Amino acid sequence: MQDISKPLRSKSYSVPCELCSIGSICIPMALNNTLESVLNRKRSFAKNEILVTEGDEFQRFYIIHSGALKTYVIINGTEQINGFYLPGDIIGLDSITTHKYNNTIKALTTTLACELKYDELMALVTKSTQVRDTIFNLMSQNILNYQKMILAYSQKNAEEKLAAFICWLYTQYAKRGHTSLSIKLSMCRADIANYLGLTIETVSRILTRTQELGILSVRGKYICIKDLSALFQLAAEKI
Amino acid sequence: MQDISKPLRSKSYSVPCELCSIGSICIPMALNNTLESVLNRKRSFAKNEILVTEGDEFQRFYIIHSGALKTYVIINGTEQINGFYLPGDIIGLDSITTHKYNNTIKALTTTLACELKYDELMALVTKSTQVRDTIFNLMSQNILNYQKMILAYSQKNAEEKLAAFICWLYTQYAKRGHTSLSIKLSMCRADIANYLGLTIETVSRILTRTQELGILSVRGKYICIKDLSALFQLAAEKI
DNA sequence: CGTCGTATTGACCTTTCTCAAGTGGGGTGG
DNA sequence: CCACCCCACTTGAGAAAGGTCAATACGACG
Structure with missing residues (x-):
């Protein structure tokens, strides 16, 4: 396991918090003190490190700050890649319904990711319509992206x-x-x-x-x- | 356009409200009087009738009670089908982020669908954690389904x-x-x-x-x- | 400077597409 | 009520895209 508070590598590309996929809810000034309890900011993962394994209990989303991740499942003994995730992307939205991770998540390179606790986020959704709208927006965007991807991969x-x-x-x-x-x-x-x-x-x-x-x-x-x-x-x- | 309050055709297969995709929030006893304002229950569409056109302003979800719909976009002048929707399915989750419909929705057969107003649903989400969880669950399930579909259609x-x-x-x-x-x-x-x-x-x-x-x-x-x-x-x- | 893993290139084969002809069932008009 | 027609579907033969197997090249790293 890596050092939790490893600093951002200046060489690799990263998103400033303002451009992160969770957008406004990631900005401390918008949510003041509530944010710190929800986000464990910037945990580092080594290349090829596995963040979670398919079937693990779902507890937190991962939001990539720098680096890249892939998600995959094993079908008939072979790895089948589900998606690649880049800085600003959030992983785990599919797990809300199953309460466990549906894919194994692995770092493709040294990666810095923010952890976002599900339970605490849900509490915030009820409290703040801004957070609510951000999350709904995020999930909707995710669905739209998948629709486009399916079109792409079935037609092209x-x-x-x-x-x-x-x-x-x-x-x-x-x-x-x-x-x-x-x-x-x-x-x-x-x-x-x-x-x-x-x-x-x-x-x-x-x-x-x-x-x-x-x-x-x-x-x-x-x-x-x-x-x-x-x-x-x-x-x-x-x- | 069809008669709004056309009764359910007994011949076609339909879901009872308890098995509908919006599940518990569709049951009047769970939400009492709030429900009626959110759902315009059971509007009927004729075969080949277009419910909404790509680019229309997004206002409401459609939840299929009986019949079937398809969604498609026109790319380079040809129709590209995005998905088929059957009784219990909800259409429109991808539109939250764009505020307009991303697909044209067309009835494949005579179809009975419930209309669910977005604004009013959002108000309910903030009021009721039960509604909130139902909607999050629905969207998460949707994302998971798309993930599986992409796997299917890229690998098979x-x-x-x-x-x-x-x-x-x-x-x-x-x-x-x-x-x-x-x-x-x-x-x-x-x-x-x-x-x-x-x-x-x-x-x-x-x-x-x-x-x-x-x-x-x-x-x-x-x-x-x-x-x-x-x-x-x-x-x-x-x- | 050699080695191992990753990437490229070539020859051949399988799957799916394209183009074309033929079949069948439901609806309409006589 | 029957015949015809139209449209959707099926079937066949040849072409193209992509897969398979195998040999070779490249490049990072010790």
Whole structure:
């Protein structure tokens, strides 16, 4: 286990609290003293460290400050990746209904995450309509995202899926104010392939092809978007 | 437009209020007089009638009492189906965050749906922790369902997708107490194919093949499940 | 500077799509 | 009441996308 109060690594990208997915409720000045009891701020996890295991009792959400996580389940002995989570994202909303975690959560890189206790958050929801609206908004957004993702993954071919995936990465960072066209992938090809329902070879081939089209520049885990609008067009999404 | 207070058709399958997705908050005895102002009970829609169009201002959820709906968006001029909704399902949770409907909602058959006003529901959430927990539970369940669906549709081949789809239909009805192995599809092959990201021809071929395996018996829109456990196994899900 | 794990590339095979023709059932008009 | 028609569905043959297996290249790390 890691040191609880390990400081933020200046090298890695992180969200300022104002841009975090929980937004306004994360700002101490908005909620004064109530906040401290709800959030155990900034716990650090090492690369490949498992935060929770599928089936564990649900107690707290995780909100990523810096780094990246993946969630997965084991089906027939093989890992099936459910999602990737980046700075500002919240994990655990699906667990409210089951009272336990439905996925294993693992750190892809060194990650700093805020812990948010469920019980205490619920108490705040009743007390403050601002918190209530924030949480409803968050859950609704989550549902909308999943709808879009299902559309994407049922309708798109391999090339479009991969383009959509990179667009998603770009958008996730952009939403938090980080608009660089250079992206460092925190996951390996196998994880991407697994998540998109493709094979490693197909992912590799398509990255090469997209590079030859002048849309991307790929070098290992580093991707540079050369033509953003072409990438979005390939993903069949409106920019 | 239809007669608002058209009575429930006895022929079609419907959920009793106790099994509706909004569950306890739909039972008048639990919420007494507050309920009537929130729910405009049982409005009827004709087959192919459009309830709301993508982009319309969001005001109310729809909870299906009987019949079936589909939601879709138009991408590049073609319809892309987002989901099918059956008795007990609630539509509109994704709209909380956008304040407008993200999909067009259309009736697949004659459908009876309860309308639930958003503003009034939110007021109830603050007043009653029971309502609050019900709604959080509902949204969480929704997120969990989408997670599972994404897994399903990114990892499965055509045969598994279709089996999973029929399992889902069966399960949806079973959850509401309707455990018959005979299912009448309310959607056409084209809709199923669209939704699953397949072609009509593939859907047709797989239905035929699955029938030859003795798992299903297909006759137009009528499907009879001959071997439920084999079907779930084909869908790669635990029963 | 070698080693191990990850990524790329190539040849071949399976699945699904595409295009095209044929079938069948429900509704309408004679 | 029957025949016809239309639309939804089924079936078949060839094409394309993606998967599989195998060899090779790269790169981080000791």
